[in-house]
Amino acid sequence: MSIAVAVVGAAGRMGSTVCQAVQDADGLELVARLDVGDELTLATLNGADVAVDFTHPAVTEDNVHALIDAGVDVVVGTTGWTDESYERVREHLERPEAAGCSVIIAPNFALSAVLTMSFAAKAARYFESAEVIELHHPNKVDAPSGTAIATARGIAAARAEAGLGPVPDATETDPDGARGAVVDGVHVHAVRLRGLTAHEEVVLGNPGEQLTIRTDSFDRASFMPGVVLAVREVGAREGLTIGLDQLLDL
Numbered sequence: 001m002s003i004a005v006a007v008v009g010a011a012g013r014m015g016s017t018v019c020q021a022v023q024d025a026d027g028l029e030l031v032a033r034l035d036v037g038d039e040l041t042l043a044t045l046n047g048a049d050v051a052v053d054f055t056h057p058a059v060t061e062d063n064v065h066a067l068i069d070a071g072v073d074v075v076v077g078t079t080g081w082t083d084e085s086y087e088r089v090r091e092h093l094e095r096p097e098a099a100g101c102s103v104i105i106a107p108n109f110a111l112s113a114v115l116t117m118s119f120a121a122k123a124a125r126y127f128e129s130a131e132v133i134e135l136h137h138p139n140k141v142d143a144p145s146g147t148a149i150a151t152a153r154g155i156a157a158a159r160a161e162a163g164l165g166p167v168p169d170a171t172e173t174d175p176d177g178a179r180g181a182v183v184d185g186v187h188v189h190a191v192r193l194r195g196l197t198a199h200e201e202v203v204l205g206n207p208g209e210q211l212t213i214r215t216d217s218f219d220r221a222s223f224m225p226g227v228v229l230a231v232r233e234v235g236a237r238e239g240l241t242i243g244l245d246q247l248l249d250l
Ligand SMILES: NC(=O)C1=CN([C@@H]2O[C@H](COP(=O)(O)OP(=O)(O)OC[C@H]3O[C@@H](n4cnc5c(N)ncnc54)[C@H](O)[C@@H]3O)[C@@H](O)[C@H]2O)C=CC1
Pocket: 008, 009, 010, 011, 012, 013, 014, 015, 034, 035, 036, 037, 038, 054, 055, 056, 057, 059, 063, 076, 077, 078, 079, 080, 106, 107, 108, 109, 110, 146, 223
C-alpha cells in the first residue's frame, strides 16, 4: 500500500522539489499541493497520511498544530524552531485526540549536513576553539540557518559534557557584531551570496592545528533522500522526533 503525501509550501523552492521527489519515489503518492492561502483541513489534505511542511519560520508551528488536528503525520524541514515551540508540539501530540500522530522535524535532510553536525559534536571536546560559518543563497529569510544553530548547540553540549570552559576570545570591542551571533557560547557567522545553495563549515582549533568539517549542498536534490526516508518512517515513530540523525544508525 502506498503512503499518501501532501506537501505544504508546494510552490516554494523546497516544496516543489519535494513534490517531484514524492512523485518519483516508490510507494509514495502525491495527493495534495498546498501553499499560502490554502487551509489545512481533512478536505484539502485529500486523504494524505503524511504532510510535509517546507514553508516559512513564522508559520510552520501553526501549520504543524493544524496538521495534527487534521490527523496526519507530519515531516517538517522549515526552520525557526525553538525549545518552546518543540515543547508545544510535544504537548499537543500527548493529547488523546492526537493519538496515532507523530512528527519529525529536521533542520537539514542532507546526509552530508547531518554527518557534519555529528562529526562536529564528536570532535568538539578535543579543541579549545570552535566556530560555525554558514553560507546560503541570498533569498534565505532567516539567519543564522537552522542547521548552524543545531550544529552550534551540539558543539556546546559536547564541550559542556567534557568540562570545557568558554572558547578563548580576547575581543574587547565589537560594536557592529563582527564576531557573529553567539549560540550557546559558540560564534556563528552567516554569509549570503548569489550563486550559493546551502553550505556550512565548522572550524575547530588548537595550538598549531585546525580541523575543518564542511558540507556543501550544491542542489536541493541533496535533501530529497532524507525527506523521503522521513516520510516513510514517520508513521512508525511516536511523538516528536528532532533531527534526521535519529533515523540513521550514526
Ligand atoms: N530541513 C532542510 O533540509 C531544509 C530546510 N529548508 C527550510 O525550508 C523552508 C523553506 O525554504 P524554501 O523552500 O527555500 O522557501 P521558499 O520561500 O522558496 O518557499 C516557501 C513556500 O512556502 C509558502 N508558504 C508561506 N507561508 C505559507 C503558509 N502559511 N501555508 C502554506 N504555504 C506557505 C510560500 O508561498 C512558498 O511557496 C525554510 O525555513 C528553509 O530554511 C530549506 C532547505 C532544506
